[in-house]
Amino acid sequence: MYIYDDIDQRLIDERVAQYRDQTRRYLAGELTDDEFRPLRLQNGLYIQRHAPMLRVAIPYGLLGSRQMRKLADIARRYDKGYAHFTTRQDIQFNWPQLERVPDILADLATVQMHAIQTSGSCVRNITTDQFAGVAPDEVVDPRPLAEILRQWSSFHPEFAYLPRKFKIAINGALDDRAVVQVHDIGLGCHLDDVGRISLQVWVGGGLGRTPMIGSLIREHLEWQHMLTYVEAILRVYNRYGRRDNAFKARIKILVKALGAEEFARQVEAEWAHLKDGPSTITEAEFERVASFFRRRDHEILEDHSAEPDRHLAGDRAFAAWVKRCVHPHRVPGYRAVTLSLKPTGVAPGDITDRQMDAAADLADRYSFGELRVSHEQNLILADVKLASLPALWQEARAHGLATPNTGLLTDIICCPGGDFCSLANAKSIPIAEAVQRRFDDLDYLHDIGELDLNISGCMNSCGHHHVAHIGVLGVDKDGSEWYQITLGGSQGNEAAIGSVIGPSFAASEVPGVIERLIETYLEERTPEERFIDTLRRIGPAPFKARVYDRVQEVA
Amino acid sequence: MSNLIKNGAVVPDTWTLVALPAPAEETVRKQAGKVVVFKLTGEPAATPEQVAAAVIPPLGHVLVPLAVWRARSQELLPRLAAGELGIWMQTHELVEDLVASVDDLNALPVIAVHFPRFADGRGFTIATLLRIRYGYRNEIRAIGDVLRDQLFYMKRCGFNAYLIRRDRSAAEALASLRDFSEPYQGAVDNPLPVWRRHARVGYHGAAAPRLQAAREDEVD
Numbered sequence: 082m083y084i085y086d087d088i089d090q091r092l093i094d095e096r097v098a099q100y101r102d103q104t105r106r107y108l109a110g111e112l113t114d115d116e117f118r119p120l121r122l123q124n125g126l127y128i129q130r131h132a133p134m135l136r137v138a139i140p141y142g143l144l145g146s147r148q149m150r151k152l153a154d155i156a157r158r159y160d161k162g163y164a165h166f167t168t169r170q171d172i173q174f175n176w177p178q179l180e181r182v183p184d185i186l187a188d189l190a191t192v193q194m195h196a197i198q199t200s201g202s203c204v205r206n207i208t209t210d211q212f213a214g215v216a217p218d219e220v221v222d223p224r225p226l227a228e229i230l231r232q233w234s235s236f237h238p239e240f241a242y243l244p245r246k247f248k249i250a251i252n253g254a255l256d257d258r259a260v261v262q263v264h265d266i267g268l269g270c271h272l273d274d275v276g277r278i279s280l281q282v283w284v285g286g287g288l289g290r291t292p293m294i295g296s297l298i299r300e301h302l303e304w305q306h307m308l309t310y311v312e313a314i315l316r317v318y319n320r321y322g323r324r325d326n327a328f329k330a331r332i333k334i335l336v337k338a339l340g341a342e343e344f345a346r347q348v349e350a351e352w353a354h355l356k357d358g359p360s361t362i363t364e365a366e367f368e369r370v371a372s373f374f375r376r377r378d379h380e381i382l383e384d385h386s387a388e389p390d391r392h393l394a395g396d397r398a399f400a401a402w403v404k405r406c407v408h409p410h411r412v413p414g415y416r417a418v419t420l421s422l423k424p425t426g427v428a429p430g431d432i433t434d435r436q437m438d439a440a441a442d443l444a445d446r447y448s449f450g451e452l453r454v455s456h457e458q459n460l461i462l463a464d465v466k467l468a469s470l471p472a473l474w475q476e477a478r479a480h481g482l483a484t485p486n487t488g489l490l491t492d493i494i495c496c497p498g499g500d501f502c503s504l505a506n507a508k509s510i511p512i513a514e515a516v517q518r519r520f521d522d523l524d525y526l527h528d529i530g531e532l533d534l535n536i537s538g539c540m541n542s543c544g545h546h547h548v549a550h551i552g553v554l555g556v557d558k559d560g561s562e563w564y565q566i567t568l569g570g571s572q573g574n575e576a577a578i579g580s581v582i583g584p585s586f587a588a589s590e591v592p593g594v595i596e597r598l599i600e601t602y603l604e605e606r607t608p609e610e611r612f613i614d615t616l617r618r619i620g621p622a623p624f625k626a627r628v629y630d631r632v633q634e635v636a
Numbered sequence: 637m638s639n640l641i642k643n644g645a646v647v648p649d650t651w652t653l654v655a656l657p658a659p660a661e662e663t664v665r666k667q668a669g670k671v672v673v674f675k676l677t678g679e680p681a682a683t684p685e686q687v688a689a690a691v692i693p694p695l696g697h698v699l700v701p702l703a704v705w706r707a708r709s710q711e712l713l714p715r716l717a718a719g720e721l722g723i724w725m726q727t728h729e730l731v732e733d734l735v736a737s738v739d740d741l742n743a744l745p746v747i748a749v750h751f752p753r754f755a756d757g758r759g760f761t762i763a764t765l766l767r768i769r770y771g772y773r774n775e776i777r778a779i780g781d782v783l784r785d786q787l788f789y790m791k792r793c794g795f796n797a798y799l800i801r802r803d804r805s806a807a808e809a810l811a812s813l814r815d816f817s818e819p820y821q822g823a824v825d826n827p828l829p830v831w832r833r834h835a836r837v838g839y840h841g842a843a844a845p846r847l848q849a850a851r852e853d854e855v856d
Contacts, residue, residue, distance in 0.1 A: 086836055088818050099815045103785060112785075119755050120785055202755070232820040232830070238792035239764050239823065242757030308821075308829075319761050324674035326667035354769060359827045366831040372838035 125199035285336030296341035382414025430458030498538030507555025722746030
């Protein structure tokens with residue numbers, strides 16, 4: 082992974098000093114709430130229901146074991162012994178004290194971490210594929226470009242006060258696990274005819290109040306021009322994005338208002354001034370950054386091992402885990418492993434300090450000391466030897482990190498919701514838990530197969546409900562909490578926004594509604610169909626009929 | 637006491653700001669229940685009545701609104717020739733309109749950009765374009781809601797003068813111009829990104845000992 086030099090280190094050290102002084106001035110009454118708000122937000126500090134919430138950046142989801150131990154340490158010393166991984170590959174602490182945040186940042190800086198631009202109207206953490214560098218379907222490792230973008234966007238003086246938040250994702254595999262089409266800018270890497278890295282540029286995707294799939298504004302952009310092109314997009318947005326209404330301030334609204342073609346024309350006109358300027362990425366800089374991501378320590382192994390096979394035959398629990406949590410790897414004899422943070426009864430993405438320490442130990446012993454955070458809010462060990470799987474499984478299981486549900490119904494993406502977040506209309510964690518309890522039977526769960534169920538507590542859509550096969554959105558009706566169900570969303574190459582099936586439900590009805598949707602699928606499916614396939618083939622009508630007929634019967 | 641920082645020091649302010657007279661009817665605009673502070677880029681900045689009613693002091697250095705300059709340039713040309721005329725613009729006005737309104741942009745000793753709220757990021761792009769695209773070399777001054785926590789970014793975007801909001805100390809704000817010593821990206825103050833300023837080494841270089849050090853730390 083990328084390792085700081087003195088320049089990187091000095092920048093985050095100076096940031097800690099700057100933020101410490103801003104906090105001091107705020108506490109001394111020299112900064113008003115309104116003046117301090119953007120400053121603290123650009124450092125990931127929200128004021129929430131119970132306490133401030135601090136969001137710490139995990140650039141493109143990559144984390145060293147030493148960093149993970151520091152996060153565990155912070156959870157113990159400054160918080161209540163746990164933290165929460167987010168859908169943007171960040172981590173959140175729910176109970177820090179505002180006065181102590183500068184100390185937390187100083188601690189983070191000792192392990193090359195920070196909370197820079199994890200919130201606020203600026204360029205946020207750059208996200209990518211959790212299997213970057215190891216996925217067999219990868220064409221281009223997106224991490225060097227992600228790191229180059231991270232540096233460029235950190236403290237960018239012109240774009241620190243955009244109309245609204247700005248999210249960039251980059252993908253380098255055939256399967257788009259970074260969901261680039263629902264980001265403000267999505268970059269899809271591929272190779273052109275002569276083997277050079279080329280980028281597809283998507284703009285104006287996003288979830289939130291007005292969910293939209295991005296528009297492809299450029300089919301081929303040579304990698305050297307990534308920064309100047311992104312600069313051109315941001316400049317057009319910074320000048321013309323709507324600042325009069327926060328709900329209409331995202332770039333997607335501008336792209337829609339102008340039309341993608343006109344927006345692209347304006348970007349190209351701006352880019353004409355910037356192209357080939359000093360921000361053009363040099364071969365040498367790309368190589369320098371890329372050198373940090375190249376693994377040199379894989380052993381030469383056979384892509385087969387007797388050890389897991391023996392267990393597979395004899396142990397159904399191990400077999401279920403291998404089926405759901407072990408993923409292919411481009412190097413023979415290695416596999417990527419998901420450590421699920423979605424056991425029933427725990428808020429999705431939550432992790433205790435002990436689990437963090439345990440995950441760090443597992444990373445050291447089984448995966449070159451590195452971990453990844455996925456946007457599905459799980460952890461990944463990306464380089465595990467095939468022969469080590471049984472041993473790793475035993476240990477992960479002992480720490481509650483081996484729930485075999487990756488990609489299944491109970492692998493729910495969920496925001497913190499009304500239990501923590503002051504924006505939420507409704508709670509989301511108890512809904513996730515109720516659904517997980519309803520589908521706790523593993524055989525049934527595996528029989529249902531791949532299914533994305535995501536829950537957001539309000540239309541800001543942090544839980545990505547729009548792109549779930551089944552989405553649940555908390556809404557406020559006359560002061561009480563209701564839940565709207567959407568069907569048919571999807572992420573990846575076939576990204577789509579789900580449609581609302583009808584009137585919303587009370588919290589207690591939600592698990593039953595999900596069950597009726599699943600029953601419909603099980604009755605209608607052909608042998609090879611996943612839930613989303615059946616839904617696409619027969620349409621939503623039979624699902625809706627089932628759900629609302631029954632609701633009427635009950636009423 | 638002046639609250640103007642220029643070229644890194646608190647200095648007396650010799651310019652008189654010409655305000656736009658209040659419009660005949662002040663309408664409070666709301667969007668989604670909130671009062672709209674920011675105008676849309678390209679919206680008119682003043683009515684013809686406001687432009688006509690603007691009172692320009694006959695003597696001394698004056699900063700006039702862009703809308704007034706555009707409508708009354710014949711009257712103001714002698715002041716420009718005498719080096720007594722600067723222009724201030726709002727963040728929702730187009731920098732292209734300013735550029736088109738003057739034969740030689742560098743005949744203006746000062747261009748000021750008014751921040752209605754410190755969080756209006758358009759001002760940073762305006763200064764950047766004035767410097768890089770239109771080759772403006774004289775003073776670019778930030779006025780309005782100008783606070784110390786934005787100064788470093790303003791400086792990087794080409795501002796070299798800051799009229800700190802009246803209730804805050806300019807002397808204290810000076811420190812914020814030095815918040816960071818070596819930024820990553822190129823900007824107006826130094827167009828070179830960090831990797832063109834310094835030889836940075838990759839994994840096989842200085843990184844190796846640092847990695848080693850990291851492992852030693854863990855022994856503690």
